Amino acid sequence: MPIAASTSRAQLEALRELSEAIIRCSQEAISIADAQGNTILVNPAYTRLMGLEEAQVIGRPVTADIAEGESVHLRVLRTRQAIRGARLRVGPHAREVIVNAAPLLVGGELRGSVGVIHEVSEIRRLSDELASAKQLLRKLDPRRSFDEIVGDGPAISRTKELARRAAATPATVLLLGESGTGKELFAHAIHGASDRRDGPLVRVNCAAIPEGLLESSLFGYQGGAFTGARAHGQKGHFEEADGGTLFLDEIAEAPLALQAKLLRALQEREILRVGSSKPVRVDVRLIAATNADLEAAIDRGTFRQDLFYRLSVMPIRVPSLRERREDLLPLSRALLARICAEYRVAPVELAPDALALLATSPWRGNVRELENVLRRGLIDKPPDAGVLCAADLALEDLGAGPEDGDAAPGRPRGLPELRAAWERQLLRAQLARHGGNREATARALGITVRNLYYKLKRHRLG
Numbered sequence: 357m358p359i360a361a362s363t364s365r366a367q368l369e370a371l372r373e374l375s376e377a378i379i380r381c382s383q384e385a386i387s388i389a390d391a392q393g394n395t396i397l398v399n400p401a402y403t404r405l406m407g408l409e410e411a412q413v414i415g416r417p418v419t420a421d422i423a424e425g426e427s428v429h430l431r432v433l434r435t436r437q438a439i440r441g442a443r444l445r446v447g448p449h450a451r452e453v454i455v456n457a458a459p460l461l462v463g464g465e466l467r468g469s470v471g472v473i474h475e476v477s478e479i480r481r482l483s484d485e486l487a488s489a490k491q492l493l494r495k496l497d498p499r500r501s502f503d504e505i506v507g508d509g510p511a512i513s514r515t516k517e518l519a520r521r522a523a524a525t526p527a528t529v530l531l532l533g534e535s536g537t538g539k540e541l542f543a544h545a546i547h548g549a550s551d552r553r554d555g556p557l558v559r560v561n562c563a564a565i566p567e568g569l570l571e572s573s574l575f576g577y578q579g580g581a582f583t584g585a586r587a588h589g590q591k592g593h594f595e596e597a598d599g600g601t602l603f604l605d606e607i608a609e610a611p612l613a614l615q616a617k618l619l620r621a622l623q624e625r626e627i628l629r630v631g632s633s634k635p636v637r638v639d640v641r642l643i644a645a646t647n648a649d650l651e652a653a654i655d656r657g658t659f660r661q662d663l664f665y666r667l668s669v670m671p672i673r674v675p676s677l678r679e680r681r682e683d684l685l686p687l688s689r690a691l692l693a694r695i696c697a698e699y700r701v702a703p704v705e706l707a708p709d710a711l712a713l714l715a716t717s718p719w720r721g722n723v724r725e726l727e728n729v730l731r732r733g734l735i736d737k738p739p740d741a742g743v744l745c746a747a748d749l750a751l752e753d754l755g756a757g758p759e760d761g762d763a764a765p766g767r768p769r770g771l772p773e774l775r776a777a778w779e780r781q782l783l784r785a786q787l788a789r790h791g792g793n794r795e796a797t798a799r800a801l802g803i804t805v806r807n808l809y810y811k812l813k814r815h816r817l818g
């Protein structure tokens with residue numbers, strides 16, 4: 357704080373008292389030395405940390421409190437420079453501390469040195485606390501545990517048991533099953549139960565990335581590999597997942613050229629960045645998932661048989677909701693609780709007629725469709741409704757052809773026109789149903805995201 361030359365003695369005394377009071381009430385341990393290297397002021401945080409009385413240090417050389425190491429005050433007084441992060445052992449208990457100190461310069465004249473001392477064990481304790489809080493957060497992450505996979509009927513229990521066993525091994529896992537059955541949930545749970553749980557889990561949707569970018573996004577690229585590439589190159593998802601798990605969703609959508617490179621990466625445990633001939637070793641556990649029939653894809657020549665064998669070391673088929681109707685009630689309750697918490701509304705129960713209605717649906721969109729039906733049912737309810745009835749649930753079977761709302765009445769139309777109108781209407785309905793999410797819409801329609809984009813463009817819906 358700048359002090360004017362005209363400041364009176366009394367004002368200076370008041371200022372000194374104020375500064376001393378501030379130092380004394382600081383929670384940081386502070387010690388002040390004069391220009392001769394004697395301690396002139398310490399605060400209670402300092403005496404607590406050192407395990408020394410004030411009288412044992414005040415008026416004594418600053419080395420009096422040092423058990424091991426060079427005095428930081430003396431270095432500051434010698435060099436007139438501030439010092440940060442000096443490590444010492446201090447006091448009768450030789451406590452390990454980190455000291456920051458700075459010279460006290462008044463009008464350019466060296467008057468002493470001020471030091472702030474932090475106990476290393478306290479820093480360690482705080483960082484340990486931070487680490488365990490992070491671990492707790494990871495455990496609390498609902499997507500990482502088998503407990504989050506709702507249902508205890510025989511079909512899902514068998515699948516969970518198989519997945520738990522797979523999690524305990526380093527083997528590649530292939531998750532098979534219809535869209536919306538919970539394959540991604542299983543991938544998270546397997547990673548979370550594996551010894552790689554503290555490593556990264558990287559998810560790549562092979563259908564959502566444009567074909568031309570898939571290779572560089574998976575394997576990275578070398579600097580200057582192509583126009584627009586970063587000068588220093590870029591890591592790909594394989595390298596990002598090093599020490600953890602790489603989840604390749606919609607694996608059937610990977611183009612054949614990429615499949616060959618995936619096979620190589622799995623066999624050699626190393627990858628080649630685009631534009632580089634220097635292999636990079638990667639330690640990655642692969643989980644792949646698809647709702648496609650890979651064996652049929654092999655017959656069609658769109659999926660490599662050798663890659664299929666590599667991937668299917670541990671095939672796990674996640675059952676459709678039709679195969680586990682016994683889980684419909686617990687699933688609906690768990691999903692409702694999740695949605696109510698998300699919408700910040702009071703918990704909602706399912707009325708018996710709603711449950712009876714849910715039991716009649718074929719659930720071609722599986723748990724995702726059930727979630728969407730409940731979500732839509734809740735949207736129009738008042739926040740304290742408390743119960744969801746059959747009348748609130750708009751069940752919609754994907755197989756049913758929607759009405760063409762755009763049709764000009766009475767005009768006869770040919771099959772191509774009718775088919776296009778029907779497709780347009782179906783796209784609109786499914787997009788609305790999935791809140792505009794194109795990945796989910798494409799899944800529900802059983803087409804690739806690329807194909808969906810193409811169709812939306814053709815119908816001018818994109």
Ligand SMILES: Nc1ncnc2c1ncn2[C@@H]1O[C@H](COP(=O)(O)OP(=O)(O)OP(=O)(O)O)[C@@H](O)[C@H]1O
Binds near residue numbers: 505537690
């Ligand atoms: N057993 C379950 N318990 C609780 N929630 C579930 C369960 N199965 C699926 N879900 C929920 O249903 C939705 C769809 O699940 P998920 O994305 O894992 O399906 P998927 O099989 O990977 O779908 P796709 O093949 O279309 O990618 C998610 O919101 C998920 O949390």
